[in-house]
Amino acid sequence: MAKPDIKVTDGPFSAHVWEVIAPIRKAIDELPLLKELADGSLSGDVFLHYIQQDMLYLKEYSRALAIIAAKAPESEQMLRFLDSSKRAILVEQGLHSDFLKTFGISPEDLDGAAASPSGFAYINFLMNVVQSSSYAVGVAAILPCFWIYWDVGVRIKAMEKTPGNPYQAWIDTYGDPEFAEGARAVIAFADEAATLASAAEYQQMLDVFTRAAQYEWMFWQSATERETWRV
Incomplete structure (x- = not known):
């Protein structure tokens, strides 16, 4: 009889994978966009590009979350x-719309906007x-967007505020x-799913989490x- 796959890990999935992507997190921390967003010096053109792309991204991310919901075991x-x-759509309609008004951009101006190569x-x-993929692997793929934004947001908010920062x-x-x-x-859902995953599925969770974290860096850098x- 073949032996079952056995995972050998220290602690929960989240602790393991957060350490795996430490170099990616360091690269994200060093992104000019985030440093300049924090102190309010970010170019309006760069921020507008980011917001436009994020609006396109969140529409699809919302659909991805709905698919995960359909696969959820409980x-x-x-x-x-x-x-x-639902909240992803509300952010797209609320926060982003307010910024677009600030930049004098109407929703009609964005009709036909296409995702950038990195966003696509x-x-x-x-x-x-x-x-x-399975529910567990899907959760691992969508988790970096939650976690990295939380990590970045908390650390930037803890910094000394720049009076009049347009990106506050x-x-x-x-x-x-x-x-x-x-x-x-x-x-917590990812950690729970990882405890039930086979060794192969656990590795898939690590792989997709890492790739999604890389895409987070690429998205901001783009x-x-x-x-x-280009063509």
């Missing part, structure tokens, strides 16, 4: 992911994972305790570069 997880799917790749990666609403949104509570819940399709 009603608690299902309700949490359905609520998160990230969106398609997430949708492919949540549609074709963004900082307040992702540094808010309510957003932190949602991130912690998804971390805004700094105002990335477009």
